[in-house]
Amino acid sequence: xxxxxxxxxxxxxxxxxxxxxxxxxxxxxxxxxxxxxxxxxxxxxxxxxxxxxxxxxxxxxxxxxxxxxxxxxxxxxxxxxxxxxxxxxxxxxxxxxxxxxxxxxxxxxxxxxxxxxxxxxxxxxxxxxxxxxxxxxxxxxxxxxxxxxxxxxxxxx
Amino acid sequence: xxxxxxxxxxxxxxxxxxxxxxxxxxxxxxxxxxxxxxxxxxxxxxxxxxxxxxxxxxxxxxxxxxxxxxxxxxxxxxxxxxxxxxxxxxxxxxxxxxxxxxxxxxxxxxxxxxxxxxxxxxxxxxxxxxxxxxxxxxxxxxxxxxxxxxxxxxxxxxxxxxxxxxxxxxxxxxxxxxxxxxxxxxxxxxxxxxxxxxxxxx
Numbered sequence: 001x002x003x004x005x006x007x008x009x010x011x012x013x014x015x016x017x018x019x020x021x022x023x024x025x026x027x028x029x030x031x032x033x034x035x036x037x038x039x040x041x042x043x044x045x046x047x048x049x050x051x052x053x054x055x056x057x058x059x060x061x062x063x064x065x066x067x068x069x070x071x072x073x074x075x076x077x078x079x080x081x082x083x084x085x086x087x088x089x090x091x092x093x094x095x096x097x098x099x100x101x102x103x104x105x106x107x108x109x110x111x112x113x114x115x116x117x118x119x120x121x122x123x124x125x126x127x128x129x130x131x132x133x134x135x136x137x138x139x140x141x142x143x144x145x146x147x148x149x150x151x152x153x154x155x156x157x
Numbered sequence: 158x159x160x161x162x163x164x165x166x167x168x169x170x171x172x173x174x175x176x177x178x179x180x181x182x183x184x185x186x187x188x189x190x191x192x193x194x195x196x197x198x199x200x201x202x203x204x205x206x207x208x209x210x211x212x213x214x215x216x217x218x219x220x221x222x223x224x225x226x227x228x229x230x231x232x233x234x235x236x237x238x239x240x241x242x243x244x245x246x247x248x249x250x251x252x253x254x255x256x257x258x259x260x261x262x263x264x265x266x267x268x269x270x271x272x273x274x275x276x277x278x279x280x281x282x283x284x285x286x287x288x289x290x291x292x293x294x295x296x297x298x299x300x301x302x303x304x305x306x307x308x309x310x311x312x313x314x315x316x317x318x319x320x321x322x323x324x325x326x327x328x329x330x331x332x333x334x335x336x337x338x339x340x341x342x343x344x345x346x347x348x349x350x351x352x353x354x355x356x357x358x359x
Contacts, residue, residue, distance in 0.1 A: 003181055010179060015170030028174070033190065035178050040187040041255050049257075062257040065264040068353060069255060070191060097164050111357050114261070120165035133262030134357055154159060 006046050010039075013056050016121075020063045023105055023113050038066050060121075061131055064114055085153055104153045112146040119143055189254060192346060193271055197251050200275065204244045211237040223300070223307045229293045236285060240278065247274055262357050269350045276339055283335035288327035295323055 010017075021034045042062055049058055085107050089100070105113055111132070118128045125136040125143070132139070189195075214234040218227045251271050255264060299310050310316055 003184065006184075007179060007181060014175060014179065015168060018170035018172055018175055019165070019168050032174060032178075035175055036187050037190060039178055039184060040189055041191070041257075043184040043187070044254055045257050058257050061259075061261070062255060064261050065255040065257065065259060066191070068261060069193070069264060069268045069350070097159050098168060101159065101161055101164050109356060110353065111261075117165070120162050122166075131260060132357065133260030138358070150161070154161065 006043065009055055010042065010059075013059050016056060016059050017063055019117065020060075020067060022102060023117060024067050024110070026106075034067060034070065037070060038063055041066050057123075057127070057131070060118070064131070068110070100154070104150050107153065108146050108149060112142055115139055115142045116146050116150070191254050192343070193251055193268060194254055196271065196275060197248060197253055200244055200248050200251070204241055204248065207237050207241050207244070211241070221297075225307050225311075226293060226297060229289065229296075233286065233289055233293070236289075240282060240286070243278060247271075247278065250274075262354065265350055265354050265357075269347065269354065272343055272347055272350075279335050279339060280332065283331045284328060287331040287335075288324060291327050291331075292320065292324055295320065 017035065017038055021031055021038070025031050025034055042059065045062060049055070085103060088103060089095070095103070105116060108116065114132060115128060118131065123131070125139040128139045129136040134142075211234050214230045214237070218230045218234070221227055221230070252267070256267075259267065296307065296311065299316065300307055303310055311320070
């Protein structure tokens with residue numbers, strides 16, 4: 001396996017890395033730390049990738065496992081209430097749709113953010129359950145709850 | 158209302174910071190800050206230190222002509238060997254970073270378990286090795302300072318009382334100290350891991 005080949009596959013799916021890192025951090029320093037750790041873990045683990053799942057699914061798992069197990073030094077955006085979201089939006093009315101979506105997603109609990117992002121990327125409850133290690137029913141419950149919260153925030157947009 | 162799926166899927170992932178890191182030749186220069194990798198490095202250093210200390214104990218057994226001290230050192234050396242064996246076992250078991258084949262819950266649990274196994278090892282060291290080593294030092298230092306034989310030094314009721322008190326104080330103290338250190342280093346991280354495991358089930 002050459003570095004070139006690995007890099008080409010990674011570049012094809014770098015959106016996954018970008019989206020997940022932005023979902024859990026917001027400062028440049030934390031982003032850089034997470035990017036570096038994810039890229040290093042991916043580079044170290046890639047020889048063990050047997051192609052039993054899609055590369056994108058493998059990368060999704062690696063990103064989530066790295067983000068969730070990295071030391072608390074990474075300042076994750078903690079769960080905040082919807083009022084804070086409204087106040088932030090009021091202060092910055094010109095943010096684009098992507099940024100607004102991120103702001104809304106960041107109001108969710110950390111595991112719920114993972115469920116929603118996987119859903120938005122087209123994974124089924126069964127697949128999300130396998131990636132997260134929970135039952136598809138629980139995925140459904142979590143997604144329903146998160147969707148309601150997101151809908152109440154995003155309908156104001 | 159915005160089409161969240163469309164907005165999400167249209168995010169390209171092009172970013173200067175990420176692009177700068179994704180360059181050929183860059184991967185081998187990256188250093189891991191992953192807690193398990195750090196723990197593995199710490200464990201490896203402690204294995205080497207324990208091996209060096211055990212060798213020193215063995216040399217001292219032959220150099221110190223006091224059978225009570227030699228016996229203590231022999232017990233310590235054997236105990237150290239057991240600790241080294243268990244440390245090596247844990248070292249091989251601990252993954253050097255994340256395992257992408259694990260589900261997130263499995264990864265969080267194995268991460269948490271790795272730290273707890275390390276803590277159990279530290280407990281055994283703190284309860285036995287530190288106090289016994291300190292007591293050995295106390296006897297040896299007392300003998301050297303007073304110029305008396307070990308029997309004369311230890312059969313003094315005052316010294317025996319001091320030794321008893323020292324042991325009674327040192328065992329809980331070293332356990333408490335190890336616990337505080339562990340809490341300081343990993344307490345927040347472990348609490349967060351536990352919360353995440355629990356939140357996955359709710």
